[in-house]
Amino acid sequence: MMPVQDFVRKDFSGDKIFQDKIDNEVKIEPRDWMPDAYRKTNIRQISQHAHSEIVGMLPEGNWISRAPSLKRKAILLAKVQDEAGHGLYLYSACETLGITREETINDLHSGKAKYSSIFNYPSLTWADMGAIGWLVDGAAILNQVMLTRTSYGPYARAMVRICKEESFHQRQGFEILLVLSKGSDEQKAMCQDAINRWWWPSLMMFGPHDSESTNSEQSMKWKIKRKSNDELRQNFVDMCAEQVKVLGMKLPDEKLKWNEKRQHYDFGEINWDEFWNVVKGNGPCNKQRLDARRKAWEEGEWVREAAAAFAEKRRLKQEAA
Amino acid sequence: MNIQIRKYYYGDIPEDKTGGNIASSDAKSDWALWEVFIRSKQGLDHKHVGSLHAADAQMAIENARDVYTRRMEGVSIWVVESKYIHASNPEEAGEMFEPAVDKIYRHPTFYDLPDEVNQM
Numbered sequence: 500m501m502p503v504q505d506f507v508r509k510d511f512s513g514d515k516i517f518q519d520k521i522d523n524e525v526k527i528e529p530r531d532w533m534p535d536a537y538r539k540t541n542i543r544q545i546s547q548h549a550h551s552e553i554v555g556m557l558p559e560g561n562w563i564s565r566a567p568s569l570k571r572k573a574i575l576l577a578k579v580q581d582e583a584g585h586g587l588y589l590y591s592a593c594e595t596l597g598i599t600r601e602e603t604i605n606d607l608h609s610g611k612a613k614y615s616s617i618f619n620y621p622s623l624t625w626a627d628m629g630a631i632g633w634l635v636d637g638a639a640i641l642n643q644v645m646l647t648r649t650s651y652g653p654y655a656r657a658m659v660r661i662c663k664e665e666s667f668h669q670r671q672g673f674e675i676l677l678v679l680s681k682g683s684d685e686q687k688a689m690c691q692d693a694i695n696r697w698w699w700p701s702l703m704m705f706g707p708h709d710s711e712s713t714n715s716e717q718s719m720k721w722k723i724k725r726k727s728n729d730e731l732r733q734n735f736v737d738m739c740a741e742q743v744k745v746l747g748m749k750l751p752d753e754k755l756k757w758n759e760k761r762q763h764y765d766f767g768e769i770n771w772d773e774f775w776n777v778v779k780g781n782g783p784c785n786k787q788r789l790d791a792r793r794k795a796w797e798e799g800e801w802v803r804e805a806a807a808a809f810a811e812k813r814r815l816k817q818e819a820a
Numbered sequence: 821m822n823i824q825i826r827k828y829y830y831g832d833i834p835e836d837k838t839g840g841n842i843a844s845s846d847a848k849s850d851w852a853l854w855e856v857f858i859r860s861k862q863g864l865d866h867k868h869v870g871s872l873h874a875a876d877a878q879m880a881i882e883n884a885r886d887v888y889t890r891r892m893e894g895v896s897i898w899v900v901e902s903k904y905i906h907a908s909n910p911e912e913a914g915e916m917f918e919p920a921v922d923k924i925y926r927h928p929t930f931y932d933l934p935d936e937v938n939q940m
Contacts, residue, residue, distance in 0.1 A: 532910070
């Protein structure tokens with residue numbers, strides 16, 4: 500630990516003191532001095548993460564009314580509610596950096612801010628609820644576990660909370676697939692089909708190759724991010740390649756093969772044209788997702804107004820009393 | 821096909837026009853910000869868990885219930901409007917906290933006692 504005083508010595512430049520803190524694993528808190536670029540990077544990343552949680556409710560919300568049993572419906576509701584909660588933790592963390600909630604949400608609705616591209620794929624069958632839980636949440640968890648150690652305190656704390664809740668998401672997804680994998684031929688086919696459709700988009704969640712990086716270096720130096728995209732992706736492939744055996748299913752990659760020398764699975768190349776196309780707004784559901792968010796916001800307007808009016812009424816009553 | 825590829829981390833897809841502008845706080849329609857404190861069980865302190873927006877205290881407590889205690893994390897909730905929290909200045913952390921650093925005699929481990937007086 501560095502003594503507190505070293506951080507406030509005036510003969511250091513702000514950047515130097517800041518980097519010393521990071522290097523010494525001292526978390527950065529909202530009111531601490533930070534480089535402008537650090538603030539901006541965190542605002543962008545945390546808000547994108549928050550938007551991903553919120554938009555992430557849509558593909559699954561699609562199946563709440565069609566869940567095959569009351570049990571599955573209750574579970575799915577709880578999961579979607581968690582995602583709303585995760586979005587709220589993250590929006591709060593983001594606000595500590597000096598941006599308002601309203602601005603953040605406006606950026607989502609105007610299309611200025613991004614969210615994870617994975618949610619621009621449609622959820623076509625019930626088995627997709629399983630594949631999303633297993634693969635999409637599985638990929639998200641790897642990223643989020645890393646982020647519990649990110650350098651910005653409020654972000655790291657939100658991540659700790661989220662990770663605690665998230666493991667249920669992945670397990671319930673795998674269980675859905677497990678049940679289907681032991682079912683009728685049709686159910687088995689549905690299970691395999693969902694895996695086929697979600698596998699590659701899940702791998703894309705980790706982002707482009709490390710070799711094509713420009714702004715990753717700074718994020719690593721600031722310890723916003725602690726593992727590279729390719730490193731996390733490899734962890735994910737190694738994990739899933741084993742888990743899929745339990746399901747008796749296959750991952751849709753001819754090149755997937757254990758490499759004894761590397762002690763990792765080798766796997767095929769991602770279709771990067773598809774990746775960039777979806778990022779740029781041309782995925783199967785980009786428009787639908789944003790429209791749904793805007794609609795929810797607009798249709799909630801009267802609720803927000805009514806709540807504000809009611810609060811005001813209550814305040815006046817209290818003052819009068 | 822000529823695509824310029826830059827690497828962005830998951831959850832971190834920048835757009836040239838995007839992100840980072842420090843907010844001008846003229847957003848009027850945002851509800852007030854509240855800090856939430858939860859007592860996880862009887863006998864323990866309320867602990868800060870995060871914040872949320874609400875129109876009034878009642879709504880803040882109800883929202884806190886939904887956002888922060890979905891898994892029996894609490895038996896009691898405090899909410900305080902964030903603007904009423906006063907904090908020490910990180911810039912003055914030195915003057916503020918340094919005086920305690922060299923007073924190690926305030927800790928029991930400072931005193932070397934014979935083993936016979938164990939449990940003191």
